[in-house]
Amino acid sequence: MLSFFSPLYVTAGIAAAGFVVFIHYYSRRAARREFAFSNLRLLREILYAKLPKKRLADALLAFLRAAAVLMIFLFLAKPLLRGVAGRDESRRGRGKDVFWFVVDVSYSMGFKDAGGITALERVRQAAGLTAEVLKRTYRNCRIGLLSFSDAVEGNLILAPTHDIVLLRQSLDRLAVLPKQTGQAAWVEWLAAGKRDGPHEIGGVFVFTDMAKHGFNDEQKNSPPSQLNRDGPPIIFIAAGSGSGKNRRLAAVYDENKGEAEIRIDCFGDDRGKSPVALRIEEAEKGSVLAAMRVNDCQASTVPLERFLPGAPAKERALLLKLEQDRLPIDDTRPLAIARPVRGGVLIIDGEPGRRADEGESFYVREALKSMRYAGRWSWIVEEEANRIFNEPSRSAGASGPNSVPEALRSGAAAAQQIWLLNAHKPAPAFVSFLRNFIQDRRHKLIVSLGPGSDLKNLGELLTVLFGQAQEAGEGRLAIKGLRQKDEKWLGNFSATIFNETDWRKIKVNKYFPAVNLPDSSETLLAFEVPGKEEIPLLIKLNSYQAQIFLLTTTIDAGWTNLPFKGAFPVIIRGLLEAVVSEPLAREAQVGGYWTAPAQTLGYSSVSLISPSGRKLSPTYPSHSPLGRGQLGPTTPRESVGGEGDSGFICLGPLEEPGFYKFSWGGLPVSGLREELPQILAAYLPDNAPESDLTRAVGRDLKVLLGAGAKWTIIPMSEVFKNPKKASMFLAAKEISRPVLLGVFLLLAAESLVVLLKPGNKGTRH
């Protein structure tokens, strides 16, 4: 930003002026011609006589040229508070004559520096000086006071006033609160609260110690960034100790290992020097699980296993705290962390194709290619599975994060979903394993039947009888509860798209009629042939504690042309999304919102269940990109924003740390999705780059306030040592015209000097 205080701009201006001086002198010495002359004596005598004047003229010229360049830079830079109406007494009261002092009263502001003065005391001094400067510059301005920590402190707000004494008294009443810093709070307050309106505010002075930036991803894209585009300049007065020291906790998940690690990041001068005491507590009970001392905190990554030995039966939220920290850090917010649920789907293919592009598994693979967790699948042919169960010591050739031998040998611990594709003759040990497998309510089994399927064994396993394979024909797929006019969803397909798809041309040549279905079974997908009864194709069974999905036909081209139709990937994905738990939790910011593409979620009636069991419905948060400034909850239908691929659903706010789960509406398949992606709400995102706090503040502000917003960071000591200087720089006085006039005067003076320069007078050419 072209501001007086932009170091880059000042540097550029000085460099440009320096360049002018350099060119000035360099060009004078660049004598490219050289020859011998006979009468140097006379030349020397004349030259020496003229030298002092010549040097003076040269220096004057260089000065004038450099000054002209600097003035041009000043002209382009303009003062910070330019345009504030306070400059015009006649328009008093109608312009931007209100300034806000925003004071950080978070816990870190109580940190005493080497002089024994707290940051808040420094802020009082700085604010007092700033008020004087503003009063001197804009006699009729009003100054308001706002204090904040993680939120705006409502009882510590002083409405804009002319009374400096009152302001000072209010500043004196400010006290440090045992809270964290959240810069976004005051931005929202000023922008959304519309007190005096963002366009009427002459400037916002934020007095903070810059302990951390405190903006999260959602807030970076918030409406204040739009509203503030033409809004007031924001001047951050860095009233802290100046060292920019900070530490931060973060949790890192290793997706491959499925493990979590704790990382402690240190910033500022003290990085890596001071040991840090880390304490881990169980969130619910508050019991201390571990306490340790980390000496080299810059490189500290602590495996979660260290504190949670063994595989936890259920996830639990932990609170991580930094204690006995000497640094001015107020980041004592606990970090919730828990072991993610491991997932994986084992597909056992009973009738693999002879070529890579045939067979049921080929079509399934193709349909799953674009699924983000497709890499967590394992495939095995039925014969191999039988051999493994018959010979447990044998190692199969499969590999990968969920390799078949590992998955099978570890039993229920690893693979939680199994898909039997046309299993011909599962070995007794294998069937026994499957029987045990479906004892656990968390496990899912998908069975698709084909011509060679072992109906007897599988039927016993599923407690279902199958009839002879029957022929069907060209028909229409139907989902129970779906009607043409209903704007509801199936996976990625809206009703409109669903109806436009050529379902009628889908053929199901053969299928196995399932009979003796238990009462708890439910037909999810049916095939309608004119003149015939509805033929169930996808049936959900509750057998033991597990959920079993039965596909009464194969995906083989000989039995149905379904794999060649666009609806097939949708059905497959919907089916798998229903049975597969999200293997890794998604991380979110505590206090923030969870947004996800509507295509991924697929339901407008989706809601989130907090760790404490509270249900969170879709809302428009005040700073949601969907909200466009609206506040408050909306109906589910309205919660789907955007069009087509750009639709989002916004859920939140996530006020509690820990895991959140999705809850689905009343659609037939909604029950399948109870264990879809979990959301881990944590306080700080682990991937937020932050190499330098001040820079981070700048970067985040730029995002938060928008590219066109005016803001700057001023080291307090630099400016307020000299109130006159501060007044000049901050002043709203129109200096553009005087500066421009100065440029012209300088250039005129330069021309005059060139004209009167010794040797130029009376020159004959």
Add this chain to the structure above:
Amino acid sequence: MSYLDPEVLARLEGLRLYPRFAEKSAAAGSKLTHSAKGSSLEFVDYKIYTPGDDPRRIDWKVFGRKDRYFLRSYEGETNCNLWVVLDASRSMSFKGPQAKMSKWDFACKTALGLVYVALKNRDACGLALFADGLLEIIRPKSSWEILSQSAHVLDSFKSFGLQTAFEKSFKSLAGETAKRSLMAVISDFFGSNTEEPAGAFEALAAEKHELLAMRIVDPFEEELSGLAPGPCRLLPLEVGREKAMEIDFQEIQSEYRQRWRQEEQAFARRLGRRRIDYAVFRTLEDPGSALARYLTQRSGAGPTEF
């Protein structure tokens, strides 16, 4: 290239170089080339009378026949020599952007022209080259051999002196000749300061020699014009106090010209007080024409500015 230029010599036909002291002390018989009525010397030629000639020398018999005044000339004894003293310092090698030739070329042609004029009138003539001292010397003779000898010396001369020492050189030259002589000093008169050449002339004049100061000037040295504007790095031609310097001629052009004129006028005035004839020759013109004009004007006591 030979400095013995036929065109230059052709322009000097019929011209003579008279010493002033010869006229002054004609009664005592002191002369370079003179004719005096009543002398016992051999008749040489008639000369048309011009105003200023001694009317006593008019041959009235011839006047009776021709009705015009003629003077009789006799070959008398020669008791005064012509020394052509040539500055061979490095500064003489300068050639400006507008000049036809270098100052050295101009001076050599002028010097040989003087030798030719002297020999043509059967006067004894010698040549001396000097810079930081006497470099070459050819003692005066009245034979034509002097001309070829002088031409050979000048044609083959390469080693210019590193600096100009007028006093030292003139002192050495004065020691070489006991006779009262006419000395034509051809130089640019660039010394370490303005006083030096003038002082040297004064010292030489004190030896009763008659001196001609013939200054060879390149137009650039006088005007500082003819170069494209912009800074130049100038190197000294001679070794001395001067060092290389950077200068933009345009910046000091006017002041330089003014100072040049002032210095030249002061030099001329100072020489004039000692009755030392001072003439300026510019390399922009032909040396034969310039010398012929000078000799003509000198004999007619006209202006000495060329």
